Amino acid sequence: MHDQPTTTLAASGGTRAVLRLLGFSLIGLIIFFVPFDIGGRNTILLDHAAGALIAHARPLVIGVALLLMAYGALAPWFDGSWRRTAVSRVFSVLKVIGLALGAVHLAGLAPAAIQAPDMLPFLFDKLVLNLALIVPLGSLALVFLIGFGLLELVGVLMQPVMRPLWRTPGKSAIDAVASFVGSYSVGLLITDRMYQQGHYSVREAAIIATGFSTVSAPFMVIVAKTLGLMAQWNLYFWSALLVTFAVTAVSARIYPLSRLPDQGRPDPQLEPGVGRLRSAWLAGVTQARQAPALHRALLETFADGLRMAAAILPSILAVGLLGLLAAKYTPLFDAIGVLLYPITWLFGLSEPMDVARAIASGLAEMFLPAMLLKDAGSLVKFVTAIVSVSSVLFLSASIPCVLATRIPLRLRDLLLVWLQRTLLSLLFSIPIAYLAQHLGWL
Numbered sequence: 001m002h003d004q005p006t007t008t009l010a011a012s013g014g015t016r017a018v019l020r021l022l023g024f025s026l027i028g029l030i031i032f033f034v035p036f037d038i039g040g041r042n043t044i045l046l047d048h049a050a051g052a053l054i055a056h057a058r059p060l061v062i063g064v065a066l067l068l069m070a071y072g073a074l075a076p077w078f079d080g081s082w083r084r085t086a087v088s089r090v091f092s093v094l095k096v097i098g099l100a101l102g103a104v105h106l107a108g109l110a111p112a113a114i115q116a117p118d119m120l121p122f123l124f125d126k127l128v129l130n131l132a133l134i135v136p137l138g139s140l141a142l143v144f145l146i147g148f149g150l151l152e153l154v155g156v157l158m159q160p161v162m163r164p165l166w167r168t169p170g171k172s173a174i175d176a177v178a179s180f181v182g183s184y185s186v187g188l189l190i191t192d193r194m195y196q197q198g199h200y201s202v203r204e205a206a207i208i209a210t211g212f213s214t215v216s217a218p219f220m221v222i223v224a225k226t227l228g229l230m231a232q233w234n235l236y237f238w239s240a241l242l243v244t245f246a247v248t249a250v251s252a253r254i255y256p257l258s259r260l261p262d263q264g265r266p267d268p269q270l271e272p273g274v275g276r277l278r279s280a281w282l283a284g285v286t287q288a289r290q291a292p293a294l295h296r297a298l299l300e301t302f303a304d305g306l307r308m309a310a311a312i313l314p315s316i317l318a319v320g321l322l323g324l325l326a327a328k329y330t331p332l333f334d335a336i337g338v339l340l341y342p343i344t345w346l347f348g349l350s351e352p353m354d355v356a357r358a359i360a361s362g363l364a365e366m367f368l369p370a371m372l373l374k375d376a377g378s379l380v381k382f383v384t385a386i387v388s389v390s391s392v393l394f395l396s397a398s399i400p401c402v403l404a405t406r407i408p409l410r411l412r413d414l415l416l417v418w419l420q421r422t423l424l425s426l427l428f429s430i431p432i433a434y435l436a437q438h439l440g441w442l
Contacts, residue, residue: 017289021149024294028145032217033234043230046141047221050133058129065132065313066102072310073099087400091315098314101321102128114321118371123320127367128313130222135312138218139305143297145217151177153284157276166211166245167252168204179212180241187213188398192405203260205407210257210417211248213398214389215366223388226370227381235441236385239432244390247424254420256413312397316365319396323364327357327372336360343423347430355380359426362388363418365396378442379433386429393418 031045038048054061073095076082082092104110105120114120145151151174158177159170168176175194179187188209195205215223220237224230251257270279291297326332337357344352344359358372366388373384393399399414436442 014289017149017285020291021153021284021288024144024148024288025150028141028143028150031141032145033237035231035233041230044221044233046134046138046218047225047230049137050130050221053133054129061129061133062106065128066106068132068306068310069099069102069128069314069317072312073314075310085403087403091396091400094318095311095314098316098318101317102314114325119324120317120321122371123317123324126226126371127222127320128317130225131219131313131316132309134218134221135216135309136302136305138216138221139301139308140298142217143294143301146177147297147301148291149284149286149288152287153280156280156283160276165249166207168207169200172200172204172208175208176212176245179208180214180244188401188405192407196406201260201262202408203257203262206257206260206409207248207252209402209405209407209409210392210414210421211251212244212392213402214244214392215398219366220385220389223367223370223385226367226374227385228374229381229385232382232436232442235436236382239382239429239436240386240389243386243425243428243432244392246428247390247421250424251417251420256416315396316367319365320367320371323361323368324371326364327361327368333357333360336363339419340422340426343426343430347426347434349380349383349430350377351380355384359384359387359422362391362394362422363415364394366391366394366398379437382433382436382442383426383429386432387422387425390425390429391418391422393421 033044035042035044036048041048041051043051076088076092076095082088101110101114101120102124105115105124108115110120154177155174156170158173162168162170162173162176166172166176172194175187175190179191191200191205191208191213194200195202200208217237220240221230221233224233224236229236270276274282292300334353334357337353337360340356340359341353344355349355355373355376358369361368361372369384369388373380376384393402393414399411399418402409402414403411433442
């Protein structure tokens with residue numbers, strides 16, 4: 001992030017930097033946001049690629065998924081990371097359970113109760129196999145979207161609205177967009193580093209960590225695929241972004257986030273005589289010029305994508321199954337759903353209590369609402385897809401990641417923020433869904 005670009009950067013950027021900024025960013029935008037009709041399916045290229053591999057190389061994909069799960073489940077025990085915190089110990093055990101579940105499912109040895117079509121088979125086929133491909137492939141695609149200046153350009157343009165709307169410094173615009181488009185792990189890594197270096201106050205770091213560090217765009221593809229919304233991908237993505245940022249603007253102003261200490265550095269000013277648009281362009285060109293060679297950037301982010309997939313696959317299988325079993329056989333999510341029911345009932349959603357309890361299950365794992373409501377009407381599915389992302393926090397991954405940072409947030413604070421965000425997400429997303437339905441977009 002270059003808060004004070006100089007006018008000499010335009011000249012020093014050169015034609016090559018401009019071509020990198022425009023060309024690579026355009027590739028990223030096409031990969032993530034332009035749907036193509038191939039083989040009768042109208043979806044983005046990332047989804048086409050994953051679908052083709054699963055259809056034509058299924059044994060290979062299963063092998064890759066199992067290798068990633070094995071690495072993710074065993075690595076904490078070999079590198080000692082399981083000892084770090086109580087949460088680390090719990091999830092290290094859950095990852096081993098997830099690996100075992102994958103093995104017994106493929107061997108056909110799972111008990112009948114969890115081998116039902118909507119249990120282990122659904123989790124493995126629809127989530128594990130897709131994630132094993134889309135997270136690494138998506139990490140490659142993200143290089144084009146966020147590695148060559150587009151993020152910096154957007155960040156500078158966003159500076160005037162960050163402080164008034166989200167109570168965070170202008171420099172956090174890049175962090176916020178990277179956290180939303182990239183992944184919670186990448187976003188939290190940036191946020192934690194900025195906090196430790198003194199760029200953010202406690203409150204600013206907490207707002208960004210709990211307000212923007214969503215699942216990545218590739219994960220959103222999985223949600224959309226599960227709910228049959230890939231035909232409305234662009235409507236879904238931009239609605240989710242709008243709702244997420246709107247909810248964060250509210251949650252930043254209410255307890256517990258509003259009560260956190262807020263001693264931070266003042267925002268730097270633009271260089272005198274340099275306009276905002278020009279500063280944004282210079283920041284983008286500078287990043288494009290300084291970015292590593294494409295092959296090196298692709299290799300580094302692909303490795304990160306593999307590590308992320310390995311960490312998340314076994315825990316998703318274990319926590320996802322526990323969540324499905326809890327939803328089917330216990331009143332746990334009914335109890336939490338009671339807190340959400342007034343909104344789903346007031347807005348006239350079909351089966352409001354079923355929707356409320358399914359949305360409540362997102363606290364355990366953000367994919368659970370999509371699994372539980374995959375056969376609902378289009379309006380409910382659209383709301384579910386947005387709320388799954390805009391709630392941000394869930395116990396299977398993002399909450400342990402936040403607790404692992406140096407940002408002093410307690411588990412009870414995070415649970416309260418999750419409830420606030422979920423209620424606000426419903427309030428904001430349901431009217432958008434009704435409007436989209438009225439306009440014939442759903």
